[in-house]
Amino acid sequence: MTVSVEVINPGDVRTRTEIRAVFGGSPQGGICPSEDRHSVNLYSDPDVGELVGYYDGWLAEEDELGPVFEYTGAGKSGDQTFDGVAGSGNRAILRHAEQGRVLRVFTRVGKVPGSDTKTHRYLGSFTLDGMEPYVWRRVPGEDGLERNVIVFRLRAEGAVQYTAEDVIPAAEATTVEFVPFRPVTAAMFQSEPATSGGLPLPKQRSRKSTTARKPAPNAETSGTFVVPEAFGTKLSIRAATAATVAVRHEAELTQAYKAHLDAAGHQTGAFQIKVRGLTSTLRTDLYDATEHVLYEAKGSNSREDVRMALGQILDYSRYVKTQDHEGEPKRVILLPAAPASDMYTLLDRYDVGVVYRADDGRFVGDTVPKTDQ
Template sequence: MTDGPKFELGRYYTRAQLMATWGGSKQNGIAPSAKTKNVLVYTDPKIGKKHGYFDRLNLMDDGPLIEYTGAGQDKDHTLEKGSDNYALLHHREQGRALRLFQAAGRIEGKAEKLHKYLGEYAVDERKPWFDRVVSIEGVQRKTVVFRLRPVGQTADPAIDFVTLPPGMVYEQVHVASSLTAAKETSCRLVDLERNSGAPIIRKASAKISVQRREGELVDRFRAFIQSRGQRANRYELTIKGLNSVFLTDLFDTSANVLYEAKGRADRNSIRLAIGQLFDYQRHIDPKPAALAILLPEAPHDDLKSLLESVGIELVYEENGGFVGWPVDVA
């Protein structure tokens, strides 16, 4: 048994891909691998609630921690030896790492689900689990809820996975400055999740709501292109004499296309995106083959003409897909 190839933080995998490389099972939520030193743990909050699985990322108490419901759909949960719940609870003693995945839609036109890799977790040593009684269609049963702590860097879960006080929102803060001014202008490709700070909660505002929509749009687009064999990264830019660090939204490394995402399809958002793309392009070497704006919906025809006039491609979300993709880089 080996550790297997490295998992890619934030990447979207199918269950078949995960099984072929790291092992586990085809359907179980907790999938100990006989092939590698891993326990693959799957969560799908939207589906799980129907069956008493109330998984969440808890930021209200002593988080961040994941509250993950154990296995067993039709009866009380147990921790007996040989069960999937036992394998999760005793993963340290068995020399296994817990790998957490969250359901993230399906491949377009197919029934096959995608699963976003959120990172490595471990059972909380102080309080590894607690009991929760759930009632489904009038029938009560006891469930085991594991408390999982992050091990190292993790990717953001979908927003509906996060429990927050009323009137608050979840926001991931990215490193945006350095203590000293950059000595040289530079650019480098980094992972989309790289440079993420600790998640924080803030009072809801229109600005943060738009930021959330942009981030979720990038997430969906990333899953879309990765399911089609494309690789997604972002650029980290530093400018000589400045202490700011600039992060682009998404770079399709396979097609050499730089994207700027906006949470709205209005004129001001598109004007801002045009300026950002031209500014970023000046400092990226080699230059992208194409620049593109990513929107949650189609903009007004006049704005489409504006983008065409400056040579910037348009990609927007519609009916579960993305109109304008793939971008013409000829």
């Protein structure tokens, strides 16, 4: 009996030849754009990623918009990029919306009996998360050397298949690793090479599930220190929502204060935290390794943002431990302007300081170092 390939639904298993007949794309590679079919086909091979310590799959933790599927970008060795030929696949993912394409995810499940032809299960159509389209992670490459990889955060568009076997495994051991930092949100505001348009907010979730969800087992916690690099491209947005404006302001503020710390001769970075029993990865905004100060930045000085920053920094600081400093770091909230006076009382109760940018551009606060500039 011949299987029709006129329609491929979430959960269907097909060969790449059959997939190409419907959604186009190239016969090889993990990221396969198709201009005529308005599609960017993403192929995930669990065996490949797991060999070098990373996973594509659903995060077990959901937010108010539903689940997130993490997909690792192209490039098996060396730092992944959005630039040039090496970054063409990653750019195709980041620019899919403005180019009128749909992200479609497939995961390898086996081979056609009696042959070496691989088969892939279709999970459904996706779009990038509107607030945090990707994050940087530090993992080993095929050559065994540590490198920065791009992990895209995908949201379901319409019905998708969600099964327990596609959920990323929870952390099982505590690991602390010092690694370089890469900016997380800069490319969503760049006109080139990433995108000049605002990323769409995901639609209300709707998923097709064939297997009951299993809770992730508890294990241990890991934290990773990361060293910042410059954004390198002026931030700009078009047709952005108020939320993305706040993200841009936060990114600009963090970069400006990082530059101030660098000018004072301080070593700066951030922490990437893998929490015991969770599949998601937390990331702090900025860490002054010279003075052992952890900063949580916000794009506004509103009461809501200050309260959110307080909760985040109390959470993150529990995991920040280094060989050069004893105990938890000093906790400071970084704001674009001074908060309301009563918020200082709240922050003092939890021993959390404030640094803000004055009208003349100077940074004000007890932990702000002096520079010769």
